[in-house]
Amino acid sequence: MTYKLGLDLGTNSIGWACIDNNSKKIIDAGVRIFQEGVDRTTSGSEISKNATRRLKRQLRRQYERKCQRRDNLTVKLKEYQMFSDDSALMFYAMNPYELRTHGLDSQLSKLEFGRVLLHLSKRRGFKSSRKSQGEDVKKDTAFKEELRRLPEEIKANNCRTLGEYLYSLQVKGEKVRCRHTERKLYEQEFELLWEKQSSYYPELTQEMRDDLRDHDIFFQRPLKSVASLIGNCTLEPNKKRCPKSAFEFQLFRILEQVNRLNYKNENHDEIKFYRTPDEEFSPETKDRRDKLIALLKSKEKCSFKDIRKQLKLEEADFKIEQNDDDFLIGDKTSHSFRKIFKKTWDTYSDVEKEKILQVINFAHDNSWLRTYASEKWGLDEKAVKAVVKIALEAGYANFSLKAINKILPFLLDGLNLHDAKVKAGYESSRGERSEIEIIKNIRNPIVSKTLYELLALVNRLEKTYGAPELINIEMTRELKASKKQREDIRKKNYENKRINEKAADALTALGKTPNNEAIVKYKLWQECKEHCPYTGFRISITDLFSSAFEIEHIIPYSRSMDDSFMNLTLCHVDENRRKSNRTPFECYNGSPQYDEILQRIKVLPKAKQRKFMLKEIDDDFASRQLNDTAYMSREAVSLLSKYKVQPSKGQATAKLRHLWGLNSVLSQSSEKNRNDHRQHAIDAIVIALTEVKTIQKLSRYSKYDRKPTLDRFPAPWEYFRNDVSEAINKLTVSIRVNKRLRGQLHEETFYGYTGRKNDKKMPIFRVRKNIEDIKLSKIDEIADPKIREIVKNAIEEAERREAEKKANAYTTQRDKSAEDTKVAIEAFLPTKDGRKIPIKKVIIYIPSGNMIELPGRTNNKTFVAPGANHHIVIYRYKDNKGNVKQGGEVCTFFDAVKRFRHGEKVIRKDLGENKEFLYSLSINEMFLLDVDENEFSLDPQNYKELSKKLYRVQKISSSTQITIRRHFEATLDEKTPCPYPNTLKGIKVVVDRLGRITKAND
Known part of the structure; x- marks a missing residue:
């Protein structure tokens, strides 16, 4: 079977679709959901799973060592x-x-x-x-x-x-x-x-002083060597990776950047600062390249603005592959030393510089380093302080010093990194690496997690349908970005959400429906300060939503395929027709109107201003759309090197999905439904069908009709939308189930036992909490009645002030600082002498029957809450009247680990007399709700009906209540059923990687 495979890669999802172009049909489609390769903080920032575990481990060690020091000191104090x-x-x-x-x-x-x-x-x-x-x-x-x-x-x-x-x-x-x-x-x-x-x-002798000072009170363990943790070189497996602070790496990085740089001169000729092994530089290019390398070696970093000035290329439009920054990184190490040694640094030989670097790297004592820097290097007090505080670049490169030294001569000659490695005797092609080796060498946890899932999925598809003749891949921006860039994207998305909410509120107040087009129009209206950038006409709120002004692409969509907000502005309808399919420069350059436009656009973001001034665009957008060389794409292509793979950008996908009428497959509106995992499969279908000819066809339609409609833009085949709808409606989402006993054993808060029980004979525990963490509904848990009343009044007063603040903020355009700043709870305990003691924390009583006692912590007993639940066992039993019923028994994660350590089965099937084990349920496991075991059929022909009854486990509470949601739902619906074991009717099933349903083998 010959087919095309479309893949939509996300940070925690893969949508896929197999399309037979010859017979014009969708062979199969699906979605794989898995956990992201990083943890998230409460603010949404990412932190690697290893970093989370390491932080907790460090805290445990610090606490244990602190206790050990105290105990050792106490023993000696008794002795003295x-x-x-x-x-x-x-x-x-x-x-x-x-x-x-x-x-x-x-x-x-x-x-x-x-x-x-x-x-x-x-x-x-x-x-x-x-x-x-x-x-x-x-x-x-x-x-x-x-x-x-x-x-x-x-x-x-x-x-x-x-x-x-x-x-x-x-x-x-x-x-x-x-x-x-x-x-x-x-x-x-x-x-x-x-x-x-x-x-x-x-009797307080010198020896006693030294012993207590150095071994007990101020004892500090020397730093543990990290040499064993340094990874091996990808080119020289027996060598360790080179520190980034090494001078050789600094030069290596400079050359690697320069050898990806190109620009266009005044004649629009492309000038490259790199060459193939068969090419030679022109004298002029070589001279400028050498000057650029020298410039970067003298600075920590250099902006493209400075580069243009230094190379006398004021009009050059620099482009660097795989880099979104507006600067190039220089020699950070030499820059740091140059600030200390001043002009003397450049007079040192390479050997002398290397010796200074080694002294800095291997010095562990500041006092020794101060003396050495003063006596050996002759530095003054100010420079000595700078030496002690110097912060060289941390981390390690991908390659060893040996490999870097072998590659450097070829980078100096202008070869790109791949060609330089080949010339140096390393790898003749990327495809020679094994699939697992490719993934293991990726240090980005988000990317490596997605690639593991991608590899397993493609291998399974090949076993089922054979090898695809072509794989089209699209991926989210987060997968292509570095950690810093992903954090910037997250913050920008959050800020865009806030702006959209404000725009929607303003539109609602004006009596307008806040749909997507209206929100975009309103935001553009505010951005251009209520004036048309092209004509200068003032735009009233009435004119804004009339036919007089419309949303306009600064760079024509048919030539850029850029439908992003950064390429949009407002324009008077007549002026928009006059501008037609031209850029602002092409339409207005040389006229007085262009000068007026350039003055008006100063209120716009810099990126938009550049689009108004752009002199030339690359009209070969069709091939550019299908050639994205970002990091994630390159690694995905390497991983699937035995197939024909075409990485692509995603700008056309959204437009084609809309034009082919696919947005309404999962919702009634014309907007994409992001609350449904099946959207990824729809995207994958579009990606599989995205070819150069499709993009070219879209360009032709866009050239004459800015908003081509479905009846004007042809679908891939007749009844295409119906076929997509049929494939999606019978699709079952595959979700990775993680049953590994790896994670936090219990909650972090320590509780003390009061020795008392409540009316229900449940033990009562005590814990201190910040008053900010206490809600009015839990106010009765505060132990002291007097403090309870004070805190209650303080919380009520804070809530009143919070409501007033929000109301004031709303009437003043919802000021951001007013929204984000929480009103503090101010509670004070009066004393007999008239002073007011602030109440920061209070003791609360919590009745609980499932606390776990931690052995060997302190003389007082310490208890913790068990935390997450690992699974629930569903069993059948007979009550006293002989009626057959169902019950449930929850196993916490703590108990599951305890069973495993004792060599017991984690899931117990022997539940004792009168209890018959039926099945167990863990988070993300699948269940067919309200399906009779004797009447159902798992034949793929029935998937459309089964999909309506397929649920996954979302949460298991200690009360045995099970929260479930539809297999395709990305968010939890308030109407989602939450059955107890006695009301749970149906069958546990397993959904494999391709969405095939089989009965669970419990």
Whole structure:
């Protein structure tokens, strides 16, 4: 069977479609949904799954080591008669800040001095390692500023130590906690206190001081070597990857960028700063290329504006493949050193520079580095401080130093990276790498996750239908972007959503229907300050929604295929007809009107202004649309190198989907239904049918009719929309089920047992919570009645002020800062002397029957909530009257792991007497609801009917309630059924990767 395969790749989905172009039919289509390759924070920012686990592991280790240090110190304090179990209550009741102050001038008892030492070990301040200070502290400017300012405040208050300063604040009633402090302040205070107290106690020897200081109070483990974690070179497997701070890599990156750069000169000839092995540079191009390389070697980065100026190419339009930035990266390492060594740096030989770099990289002690920099390099105090604070580029390259040195000569000659690797004796083609090797070498977790799923899907399709004759691939912007770019996209999408909501509210207030076209028109109206950019006519709100003004493509759609907001503006209908199929430059250049237009567009975004001034566009858009060389596309092509693969951009997909009437397949409107996973299959069908001739045909129609309608633009074949609708309606979405016992065992909050039970004989636990986290409906859980009433009144007052603020914000065009800033809850506990103590946290009582006791934490028992549920077992039993019923038994993730560790079956089928196991259900497993086991058929011919009854498990509550939703729903509907086991009727099924339904083998 010969067919074309269309693939729509997303960060957590793949839509696919097999099209037989000869017989004009859709062979098959489907959607695969899987978990994204990263975790998301509450704000939506991404963080790798490894980073999440690593952070939690680091916190556990820090906590355990802190406890270990405290326990070790306590043992030694007992040995030195500075602590006693018999006097523990009195010991901990002493004010450590007061003792730290008095101990500077007068004698403390041994117990009091022991209390001081234990307090210093508990709050010992921040100490940065040389390797982390450049990155971590540099990122948090406020943190760094607080560390710098604190010693000045101590001196300004005539205090000798941090403890004395904090005690002076405590006496005034000011807070002393939640301050960022440096370790050296505590170390200085320790020395002063020990010197004074040892004058009263001769037994406090020098050896004792050194032992307590270096092994208990201020002990710091040396940084663990990360050499074993550095990946191996992709070209020299036995060599480790090169640090990015290495001079060789800095030059490698400069050349790799330059060798992808090209521009058009005044004659519109394309000039390339790279060549093939058979080509040679012209003298002029070589000279400019050499100047550019020298320029980048002298800077940290260089904007294209500066490059044009330095190369005297003011009119050049630079393009660099695979790069959306407006600058090129230079030699970051040399730039950092040049700021320290000034002009002297460029007089050093390569050997001397390398030695300086090695000293910086391998120095772990700041004191040693200060001495070395001063004595060996002859630097002044200011330069020495800069050396200590230097932050070289972190991370490692893909290649080893050996491979880079072998490739560099060919990059210097102007070859691109691929040709340079071939010349250096590495890989003759990308296809020689194995599929798994390609994925393993991808360090982007989002991309690698999608490619794993892609590989498995294509292999399964080949086994079922044979190899496709052509694969068309389209992917989301997120898959093509770096992490920083994905974060920018997320923020931009959020901001666009806010703007659209504001526009919709404004339209509703004006009595207009806020559909997509009206919202776009309103946003463009605001953007151009209520004036037509072309004619200067003022546009009233009445004119805006009349036929006098219409949405216009700045660069004609038929020539750019760009229907994005950045290519749209408003234009008077008559002027739009006059402009016709031309760019603003082509239509108005040389006329006084063009000068007026250029003045009016200064209120528009820079990107739009450039479109108004663009002198030439690439009219060969059809081939450009089907040739996207972004990172994700290249890796997908490599992965499927044994097939004929055509990566493509997605700008035409949305237009064709609309013109072929496919948006209404899943909704009544003409807009794409993004709440239905099956939209990805529709996109895949369009992608499979997107060819150069289709794009060219779309161009011809767009040239004469800006908005071609369905009856003017032909579908691929007769009854095409009906065929798509039929394929989609019988489609069953395949969702990856993850039953791996890997994740958080329990919730993070620790609870204490009160020793009491409520009226229902349920144990009561206590926990401290921020008052901001307490809702009025849970106010009765606060333990203290007096505080409960105070907090209740404070929350009610905060809610009242919040409502007023929102109302005011709405009447003032919904000010963003007013919306985002939450009103604080202010609660105070009055004292007998008239003071008001702020209430930040309260103790609440929580009755619970499923808390888990954690062994070996502290002397007091510690409990945690079990967290997520792993599965529920559905069983059949007979009640006391002999009636057959169904029940459910929930297994938490904690219990599932416990069973696995004990060698037991995770899913228990032996439930005891009078309980017959039926099946188990986990998150994302599939269920045919209200289907009789004896009457149903899983024949693919019945999929259209089965699709209506196919649900997936969304959530399992501890009360055995099961939340389910339709297999294709991307969001949870409020009308979604949430049955209990006794009302759950149907059959558990499995949906494989291609959407085939089989009965579950439970």
